[in-house]
Amino acid sequence: MEEFVGEIWHKLISRQANTDFANATVQLDPLQSQLATYYRALGGAPGVSIDGADERVIRTHRRFAQKLAGSHLRFAVAWQDDRSLRLPVKLAFFEDPELNLELYYWLTAMAARLPRMRHWLKDNQRATLELFEHRPKLQQAYQRLAEACIALRPDPSTLKDSLGERERLLQQAILQPGTVDELPGAKGAPNPIPLWIYPPPWQDLMVETEDDLDDQGEGGPQEQPTVEGSRKQAKRFDDSKQTDGLMVFKLEALFTWAESVDLDRPQEENLDEDLEGAAEDLDIITLSKKRRAGSSNIKFDLDLPAPQNDDLPLGDGMKLPEWDYRKQIMLDDYCLLQPMLNDEALPEPIPEELRAQAKILRHRFSQLRPNKTWQRKQPYGDEIDMDAWLEHLTQIQNTRQSPRHQNFYKHRNDPQRELACLLLSDLSLSTEANLNDDKKVIDMIRETMVLFAEALSGSGDPFAIYGFSSIKNKQVRYQMLKNFNEPYGDEARGRILAVKPGFYTRIGAAIRQSTEILKMQKAQQRLMLILSDGKPNDIDRYEGRYGIEDTRRAIQEAKMAGLQPFCVTIDEQGNDYLPYLFGDQGYAVINDVNRLPQMLPKLYLNLTGLAG
Amino acid sequence: MNSSVLNYLPQGREVEIFTHAANNKLPVLIKGPTGCGKTRFVEHMAQQLDRRVYTVSCHDDLTASDLVGRHLIGADGTYWQDGPLTRAVREGGICYLDEVVEARKDTTVVLHPLSDHRRILPIERTGELIEAHPDFMLVISYNPGYQNLMKGLKPSTRQRFVALSFEYPSPEQEVVIVCQESGLDKQTVQQLVKLGNDLRRLKDHDLEEAASTRLLIYTAMMIRSGLPAAEACRVCLAQPLSDDTETLAALEKLISGHF
Ligand SMILES: Nc1ncnc2c1ncn2[C@@H]1O[C@H](COP(=O)(O)OP(=O)(O)O)[C@@H](O)[C@H]1O
Ligand SMILES: [Mg+2]
Numbered sequence: 072m073e074e075f076v077g078e079i080w081h082k083l084i085s086r087q088a089n090t091d092f093a094n095a096t097v098q099l100d101p102l103q104s105q106l107a108t109y110y111r112a113l114g115g116a117p118g119v120s121i122d123g124a125d126e127r128v129i130r131t132h133r134r135f136a137q138k139l140a141g142s143h144l145r146f147a148v149a150w151q152d153d154r155s156l157r158l159p160v161k162l163a164f165f166e167d168p169e170l171n172l173e174l175y176y177w178l179t180a181m182a183a184r185l186p187r188m189r190h191w192l193k194d195n196q197r198a199t200l201e202l203f204e205h206r207p208k209l210q211q212a213y214q215r216l217a218e219a220c221i222a223l224r225p226d227p228s229t230l231k232d233s234l235g236e237r238e239r240l241l242q243q244a245i246l247q248p249g250t251v252d253e254l255p256g257a258k259g260a261p262n263p264i265p266l267w268i269y270p271p272p273w274q275d276l277m278v279e280t281e282d283d284l285d286d287q288g289e290g291g292p293q294e295q296p297t298v299e300g301s302r303k304q305a306k307r308f309d310d311s312k313q314t315d316g317l318m319v320f321k322l323e324a325l326f327t328w329a330e331s332v333d334l335d336r337p338q339e340e341n342l343d344e345d346l347e348g349a350a351e352d353l354d355i356i357t358l359s360k361k362r363r364a365g366s367s368n369i370k371f372d373l374d375l376p377a378p379q380n381d382d383l384p385l386g387d388g389m390k391l392p393e394w395d396y397r398k399q400i401m402l403d404d405y406c407l408l409q410p411m412l413n414d415e416a417l418p419e420p421i422p423e424e425l426r427a428q429a430k431i432l433r434h435r436f437s438q439l440r441p442n443k444t445w446q447r448k449q450p451y452g453d454e455i456d457m458d459a460w461l462e463h464l465t466q467i468q469n470t471r472q473s474p475r476h477q478n479f480y481k482h483r484n485d486p487q488r489e490l491a492c493l494l495l496s497d498l499s500l501s502t503e504a505n506l507n508d509d510k511k512v513i514d515m516i517r518e519t520m521v522l523f524a525e526a527l528s529g530s531g532d533p534f535a536i537y538g539f540s541s542i543k544n545k546q547v548r549y550q551m552l553k554n555f556n557e558p559y560g561d562e563a564r565g566r567i568l569a570v571k572p573g574f575y576t577r578i579g580a581a582i583r584q585s586t587e588i589l590k591m592q593k594a595q596q597r598l599m600l601i602l603s604d605g606k607p608n609d610i611d612r613y614e615g616r617y618g619i620e621d622t623r624r625a626i627q628e629a630k631m632a633g634l635q636p637f638c639v640t641i642d643e644q645g646n647d648y649l650p651y652l653f654g655d656q657g658y659a660v661i662n663d664v665n666r667l668p669q670m671l672p673k674l675y676l677n678l679t680g681l682a683g
Numbered sequence: 684m685n686s687s688v689l690n691y692l693p694q695g696r697e698v699e700i701f702t703h704a705a706n707n708k709l710p711v712l713i714k715g716p717t718g719c720g721k722t723r724f725v726e727h728m729a730q731q732l733d734r735r736v737y738t739v740s741c742h743d744d745l746t747a748s749d750l751v752g753r754h755l756i757g758a759d760g761t762y763w764q765d766g767p768l769t770r771a772v773r774e775g776g777i778c779y780l781d782e783v784v785e786a787r788k789d790t791t792v793v794l795h796p797l798s799d800h801r802r803i804l805p806i807e808r809t810g811e812l813i814e815a816h817p818d819f820m821l822v823i824s825y826n827p828g829y830q831n832l833m834k835g836l837k838p839s840t841r842q843r844f845v846a847l848s849f850e851y852p853s854p855e856q857e858v859v860i861v862c863q864e865s866g867l868d869k870q871t872v873q874q875l876v877k878l879g880n881d882l883r884r885l886k887d888h889d890l891e892e893a894a895s896t897r898l899l900i901y902t903a904m905m906i907r908s909g910l911p912a913a914e915a916c917r918v919c920l921a922q923p924l925s926d927d928t929e930t931l932a933a934l935e936k937l938i939s940g941h942f
Contacts, residue, residue: 108933209940461754
């Protein structure tokens with residue numbers, strides 16, 4: 072009985088407290104893609120994706136019933152950073168679902184005008200005015216939203232002192248944007264304004280404090296919160312911003328590596344002679360998946376990852392030579408290359424933020440599928456070649472000679488795509504470096520690989536994607552991400568998205584192996600695209616001149632095999648050594664790394680077009 | 684609008700540059716997105732210089748014979764007929780090859796001896812070697828968009844041309860152009876151009892082709908002839924640019940902010 076009463080009591084209270092109109096709910100999910108397009112059309116940055124916003128704590132002045140029911144402590148408000156725009160996952164703010172839908176579009180439009188939030192109160196009003204300036208009908212839509220919004224807000228005259236004054240000014244700012252510059256200090260944060268964009272949660276200190284939002288100072292960026300409580304909140308909302316922990320981790324990793332440089336730096340190490348140099352066809356995953364069976368006789372160094380935590384090695388690995396420029400000899404069977412497959416990566420769909428790009432690339436590349444062409448002057452064929460016939464007639468007239476050939480037909484032939492491409496990505500630890508606050512080099516490499524794969528799966532050209540890193544000559548880790556035979560899909564994409572940086576860059580061996588794989592492709596033009604972030608290096612002597620010379624040698628071998636190697640690097644110093652390695656037409660230094668994912672497919676077109 | 688005189692509103696110094704190129708007997712290359720006024724410009728310049736234009740829209744089945752000429756069969760056997768290029772070379776007109784990258788490379792090699800100081804056209808089939816008329820001018824255009832990257836022009840070909848790069852006109856200019864071409868009132872056209880510029884931001888990411896000046900003119904013409912503005916935008920601006928329902932929904936929303 073008591074329980075029953077409690078339940079009723081709870082229902083009663085929460086109904087009164089809940090100001091959402093559940094029947095009018097509009098979900099973000101099905102709108103995400105069109106909102107993203109809308110965002111870009113209004114000037115939002117193309118790379119920004121749209122995600123759901125978590126609820127966050129906003130300490131408003133609550134009604135007694137709301138306090139009891141415990142609701143309204145947390146609100147989902149819209150905010151954005153460089154990477155994404157976060158919108159509430161559902162909107163049920165208005166009674167009319169049309170208005171809730173309209174609100175999604177409105178917030179998206181506002182966000183497109185507010186890439187950086189400096190001053191919550193002023194910036195929101197300014198953005199509103201800017202949107203009106205060119206779009207009269209949008210102003211009308213806003214007016215409806217604004218009025219509906221005011222109707223749901225407390226009547227300022229029922230609020231005490233500065234609370235009432237602040238609410239009055241906010242309502243004025245909503246109805247007549249651009250007319251309110253300042254708010255009086257008042258207790259708690261004002262009721263959330265659903266039409267406005269909020270600063271990111273980690274900047275959100277001001278809304279929580281007694282102080283008013285205007286304390287953020289004129290135009291300057293907001294200070295980072297220093298109060299313990301708000302920092303916790305930030306953690307909850309966006310863990311990608313919690314770099315502190317990560318930094319410690321990375322420094323540790325670096326330290327370990329630095330140590331191992333000192334401790335263990337032999338100048339010459341031959342592989343155990345008893346290793347079978349199995350020259351298996353690497354590019355076909357038919358190898359038995361003997362999971363983590365300490366299968367080979369390789370002595371794992373301390374600095375190798377523990378086998379049970381590592382990707383699945385495919386076979387026992389293969390021995391490859393390396394060029395020693397000092398002795399001017401090829402050291403046969405010097406490197407052990409270990410093909411690897413991350414068989415634990417889950418299949419992944421295209422990440423939301425890449426979807427639009429991927430679609431366009433695929434479409435564009437599909438237009439490049441070769442068309443059927445007419446072959447002229449054939450001895451037989453589908454149609455008479457009138458030009459050839461006329462030419463024949465005029466030749467008789469001109470020269471009075473009988474025709475030597477009777478090739479008067481046109482024949483439609485099936486196109487042969489004569490192109491195969493292998494993309495080899497540097498996955499060494501240096502790619503863990505930060506590009507900016509949100510992204511690391513490895514993130515760009517991942518995105519590049521995905522977009523490249525999407526593009527090529529549109530064109531129908533056979534392609535493969537491998538990644539590599541190394542731990543001295545004893546383990547050149549050669550990650551199979553997508554081979555030539557496997558159709559590209561969620562599985563391969565899952566592997567690409569799961570790549571992790573680690574270890575060093577013994578690129579020569581990786582190039583040699585890629586050469587072997589590409590050589591087996593029948594296509595006329597065989598392209599090896601190498602994606603890198605710096606010079607060859609490893610913790611043994613493979614660095615400086617030694618590494619460069621071996622790499623150069625491996626490139627030359629690839630060229631001799633009739634392949635076309637090409638290097639794309641983000642290393643600003645690339646211009647110093649790449650001409651020596653690849654020739655001055657054989658590489659590209661990308662200055663704006665953010666453009667790398669889009670650049671690579673373009674480059675592919677240029678490269679393949681040159682030969683066409 | 685007087686149809687015998689083509690309106691052309693210069694975007695920059697292209698009229699002067701083209702005139703200088705013509706005076707110096709140099710060929711001209713015009714690059715720019717679809718519908719930004721390349722063809723209109725060439726036709727306008729031809730009027731200014733009082734030369735005839737021979738326009739060839741290039742495609743991948745275009746053969747050298749389509750440009751140079753071919754033998755035909757008549758009552759008295761075969762006879763030779765000049766192609767548009769040969770006519771321009773003989774008579775002294777402008778030969779305008781639109782979307783030249785669409786043509787196969789073996790087709791465009793006939794342009795080489797014409798586009799350098801020799802200014803000659805050898806006709807293999809008849810054994811004739813024609814020296815170009817002093818008023819002959821070669822003009823080629825293409826859209827350096829994504830689709831054409833693979834085809835691109837050979838550097839050795841591009842080297843021979845004076846190159847002009849076109850973009851969509853500035854909003855102020857575009858308003859003048861669209862008003863002029865459609866006869867629609869200025870206020871509506873201004874709104875239309877603003878919408879057009881919202882749409883152009885979607886190029887590359889969401890749309891393959893941006894809303895061209897040409898499409899804005901079509902839309903304006905439809906509005907002027909009585910179609911409600913929002914509907915005209917839908918059928919002339921949104922639908923032609925995309926087939927994707929999500930994208931179309933966003934375009935629709937965008938339009939509703941303007942009209
Ligand atoms: N600068 C301009 N002055 C006058 N009309 C223009 C101008 N630019 C574009 N137009 C109009 O736009 C239309 C499309 O231009 P067009 O020359 O056919 O484009 P393109 O050849 O670049 O694809 C023309 O018919 C013309 O009405
Ligand atoms: Mg044209």
